[in-house]
Structures are given as C-alpha cells and as structure tokens.
Amino acid sequence: MKKPGSLKKPTAGNWVIVTICCFLIFVCFMPIMSVVARSLSSSDAIILGQVTLLPVGTNLEAYELVITDSRFMRALGWTVILTAVFTVTAITMTTLCAYPLTFERLKGRKIINIMIVFTMFFSAGTIPTYLLYRDLGLLNNPLVLILPGSLSVFNMIIMRSFFFNIPASLKESAAIDGASPVTILLKIYLPLSTAVIATLSLFYAVGRWNGFSDALMFMTNRDFHPIQLLLYNILQNIVQMGDAATLEGFTSPGRPETLRSASIVVAMIPILVVYPWLQKYFISGATLGAIKE
Numbered sequence: 001m002k003k004p005g006s007l008k009k010p011t012a013g014n015w016v017i018v019t020i021c022c023f024l025i026f027v028c029f030m031p032i033m034s035v036v037a038r039s040l041s042s043s044d045a046i047i048l049g050q051v052t053l054l055p056v057g058t059n060l061e062a063y064e065l066v067i068t069d070s071r072f073m074r075a076l077g078w079t080v081i082l083t084a085v086f087t088v089t090a091i092t093m094t095t096l097c098a099y100p101l102t103f104e105r106l107k108g109r110k111i112i113n114i115m116i117v118f119t120m121f122f123s124a125g126t127i128p129t130y131l132l133y134r135d136l137g138l139l140n141n142p143l144v145l146i147l148p149g150s151l152s153v154f155n156m157i158i159m160r161s162f163f164f165n166i167p168a169s170l171k172e173s174a175a176i177d178g179a180s181p182v183t184i185l186l187k188i189y190l191p192l193s194t195a196v197i198a199t200l201s202l203f204y205a206v207g208r209w210n211g212f213s214d215a216l217m218f219m220t221n222r223d224f225h226p227i228q229l230l231l232y233n234i235l236q237n238i239v240q241m242g243d244a245a246t247l248e249g250f251t252s253p254g255r256p257e258t259l260r261s262a263s264i265v266v267a268m269i270p271i272l273v274v275y276p277w278l279q280k281y282f283i284s285g286a287t288l289g290a291i292k293e
Contacts, residue, residue: 030053032268033053033054034051034052034053035261035264035265036055036261036265037051037052037053037054037055037056038051038055038257038258038261039055039062039063039258039261039262039264039265040055040058040059040060041055041056041057041058041059041258042056042057042058042059042258043059043258044057045057046257046258059258061258062258062259062261062262063262063265063266065259065262066259066262066263066266067266071230072227072230072263072266074223075225075226075227075229075230076227076266076267076270078223078224078225078226078227079209079226079227079228079270080270082142082145082146082208082226083205083208083209083271085146086145086146086149086150086204086205086208087201087204087205087208089146089147089150090149090150090151090152090155090200090204091197091200091201091204093150093151094151094152094155094156094159094200095159095185095190095197097116097151097156098156098157098159098160098163099163099181099185099189100181101113101160102160102163102164103181116153116156117153117157119153120153120154126217129148130217130218133148133218138218139218140218140219140220140221141219142219142224144214144218144219145208145214145215145218145219145224145226148214149207149208149211149214152203152204152207155200155203155204158196158199158200159193159196159197159200162193162196163189163193166188166189166192166193170188171184171188174187174188202274202275205271205274206271206275209226209228209270209271210228211226211228212226212228212229212231212232215229216229216232227267228267231263231264231267234260234263235260
C-alpha cells in the first residue's frame, strides 16, 4: 500500500514528454543564444564564421556604442512610456467593452456581439484606414500609436468569458444591497479578475513593444518612432564598407553584425524583465477565460 503523498515513479511516457519539451525549449532558445553570442563576439570571429551559440573573442564595444547613443536610448525610453500608456488604455477599453456584455438585460446584446466579432474577420484595408486617420488628425500624432489598437476583440472575448465565470449571485447580492453596476465592477469583478487582467496586459504590452508597422505608415516624426522601428531602419540601412559600417546614424569601426545584434539584445531586455512578473498569472488567466461562454 502506497503511503499518502508518495510520489509515483516516472514512466517511459513521462520521459518522452520531458525530452520533447526540452528539445522544443532548446529550439526556441537557439535564436536568442545566437544573437547574444554575435553581440558579444569579436568582428574577426564573425567574419570567419566561428560564432554559433557561444561568443568567440568577447567584445563589449557594440554595447558601449548602443548605450551611449542618445537616439537609441531616447527611442527606448519613449517605447517604455508608450507601452505603459497603451497597456493601461487597452485594459481600460477592454474592460469597459466586456463588462456591459455580461448583462442579459442589455438591449441589443446579441447584435452588438455580432458587430464586434465581425471586425475580427473583415477590415476596410490600409488605404481607407490611412484616410480615416488623416481626417481624424491622427497622422504624425503619438495618439495613432495608442488609440487604434487599444481594443482587441480577441482579448475582449477572453475577458468577457472570464466575467461570465464569476458567480452571478455575487452581482445579484451586491445589486440587492444597492450597488450600482460601476460599483460592482470596481468592488467585485476587477478584484476577482487579477489573473485575466495580468494575462491580457502581457498580450497588449508585448504586442505594442514589438509593433512598428503603424509607426512606419502613420508616423513621420522620428522623435516618436518606437525602438522596433529604429531597429527596422537599422536593418534596412546597413552599408558594409570593409570593416566600417553605418547603421541608421550609428557609425562603428567594427562589423555591422555585432552592432545589429547588440541593438536587438538591448531592445529585448525591458520586456524580458517584465514577463516573469506576469508569468504566474498567464496560464490561469488564459484558460479560465475560455472555459465557457
């Protein structure tokens, strides 16, 4: 008879699953290791093709050039602010859209749901969108990087489904005690929705941090270019002349590959620092909101 709490011996199937997971983790981690290795390697090692997953001939010159460049650091700081403002705005808009749709007495709720879901599959296109932003005065305006993407229908559906999982008796009891819908949202729903809010915040933050196409099309003022657009310009404007390279305003005596890799690594650090803090909410928030309608 097994003692209570005793651990089962791992089976062959368990070892197979663990092996597959470790292999997939390694495959996903390989590109990051390669970029980091190139950013830390010497120019000669990169020229000779000696760099794979580990740095060869450690060289920190590329990081010094990136960190001391005012334009790169300004773009990095602006992207941090942009991501924070965008995430708060997006979570607010998503909550304000999802919460009313949980009320059965809301007139036209089914029609509103159909109209919202319709936008997931059909859009006007780039040119009508550009003309609309122009008429609204959003072109070359920092708000164009915040407002248009501040509500994701997919994320709204996740939050709405999560709200449906909250017992209706809590809402009914609060309503009997005289609580308004706003009070119910602030005092009951939001405190119970920490997991889904953290998960959706991660979705929005990562999406905004990695986004650059909207700034590329609608923002000509370089002072408001996010870091990803700057990196895009760096990759598009590499000019190799022997051992000299000019990268979107960066001038380096070393190989452009080293400086390019260092720029990518520095741009990854902020979002990688934030991710572990929200990781514990990720699985519960993503699954609980998808249990039932």
